[in-house]
Amino acid sequence: MIEVNALTKRYGDVTAVNGLTFTVRPGHVTGFLGPNGAGKSTTMRMILGLNRPTSGSATVGGVPFARHGAGLRHVGALLDAGDAHPGRTARAHLSALAAGNGLPRGRVGEVLAEVGLEEAARRRVGGFSLGMRQRLGIAAALLGDPPVLLFDEPVNGLDPEGVRWVRGLFRRLAGEGRTVLVSSHLMSEMEHTADRLVVIGRGELIADESLAEFAARGGGASVSVRTADPAELAAVLTQEGAAVRRDGGDALTVTGLSAAHVGRLAHERHIQLRELAPRTGSLEQAFMRLTTAHADYRATPEDAEGVRAGASTGEAG
Numbered sequence: 001m002i003e004v005n006a007l008t009k010r011y012g013d014v015t016a017v018n019g020l021t022f023t024v025r026p027g028h029v030t031g032f033l034g035p036n037g038a039g040k041s042t043t044m045r046m047i048l049g050l051n052r053p054t055s056g057s058a059t060v061g062g063v064p065f066a067r068h069g070a071g072l073r074h075v076g077a078l079l080d081a082g083d084a085h086p087g088r089t090a091r092a093h094l095s096a097l098a099a100g101n102g103l104p105r106g107r108v109g110e111v112l113a114e115v116g117l118e119e120a121a122r123r124r125v126g127g128f129s130l131g132m133r134q135r136l137g138i139a140a141a142l143l144g145d146p147p148v149l150l151f152d153e154p155v156n157g158l159d160p161e162g163v164r165w166v167r168g169l170f171r172r173l174a175g176e177g178r179t180v181l182v183s184s185h186l187m188s189e190m191e192h193t194a195d196r197l198v199v200i201g202r203g204e205l206i207a208d209e210s211l212a213e214f215a216a217r218g219g220g221a222s223v224s225v226r227t228a229d230p231a232e233l234a235a236v237l238t239q240e241g242a243a244v245r246r247d248g249g250d251a252l253t254v255t256g257l258s259a260a261h262v263g264r265l266a267h268e269r270h271i272q273l274r275e276l277a278p279r280t281g282s283l284e285q286a287f288m289r290l291t292t293a294h295a296d297y298r299a300t301p302e303d304a305e306g307v308r309a310g311a312s313t314g315e316a317g
């Protein structure tokens with residue numbers, strides 16, 4: 001369990017994180033989402049004791065991270081894929097981490113196999129692709145077999161097979177009862193990975209809920225119906241105050257009534273239903289709607305690539 005309590009971080013005039021409170025529970029993959037510059041990395045660094053909060057606190061398993069001895073046994077983290085020394089081999093990098101944390105050497109081979117880097121174990125990290133460095137960072141996070149794992153933008157640089165693999169890995173880790181927090185600035189990445197979301201913008205909490213709850217906030221929740229008598233059902237539902245769209249054939253899309261309500265009305269009027277399915281609103285829609293007001297850096301026509309803030313996360317204090 002990770003508990004973040006009224007966490008605030010200021011860099012001079014910039015408030016990177018502002019009074020953030022949320023809990024990340026075991027047994028779930030929790031997506032940590034926000035536009036560029038929202039404060040995700042800063043928050044993760046404070047959870048890991050790498051940045052000191054201006055105020056507030058963060059604990060892992062009820063204890064500030066810094067007070068955990070042999071840190072890798074308690075928390076595994078992928079923060080920056082580039083943090084392995086380029087002159088070291090993958091195996092040497094992991095062996096040094098294992099030794100520093102009092103972990104058995106045998107774990108090195110196990111995690112190399114787990115992330116698919118066995119073949120590259122004796123190559124220098126300097127020659128690794130970004131995707132390989134991400135895999136190495138994930139191997140380091142897994143080394144201590146920790147109950148809590150944090151991954152900052154882990155999908156960066158992975159190919160489609162790698163993305164599929166990493167999603168499966170996160171789900172397995174959560175399935176084993178671990179606490180898994182994964183950051184991204186893209187909802188599309190989280191949609192198939194996370195089952196809960198913590199969404200922030202400009203350092204402030206926007207949402208802390210399940211994917212379904214978040215999607216419902218985007219509006220557009222509807223009910224799909226197929227029926228033997230679409231014209232009759234459309235009339236009944238419209239009379240009840242719903243908006244009904246005829247989708248051709250026997251299909252209708254209904255907004256403004258729950259699936260249960262549609263089912264009950266059809267039953268009362270003896271209208272046969274062939275399908276009745278609630279559809280949640282789009283996650284992407286909800287994300288855009290709720291974070292637009294909180295986005296620091298947005299593309300303009302002159303700057304179509306958008307601006308990555310001059311953010312350096314190199315602070316160690």
Ligand SMILES: Nc1ncnc2c1ncn2[C@@H]1O[C@H](COP(=O)(O)OP(=O)(O)OP(=O)(O)O)[C@@H](O)[C@H]1O
Pocket residue numbers: 011014015016034035036037038039040041042043184185296308309310311312313314315
């Ligand atoms: N060391 C620092 N010194 C000054 N400002 C900083 C520092 N680190 C972060 N910031 C600022 O804090 C804010 C939050 O940055 P942070 O990197 O935490 O955001 P993020 O959500 O991880 O963004 P991204 O998705 O772009 O990685 C930004 O405005 C950034 O410029």
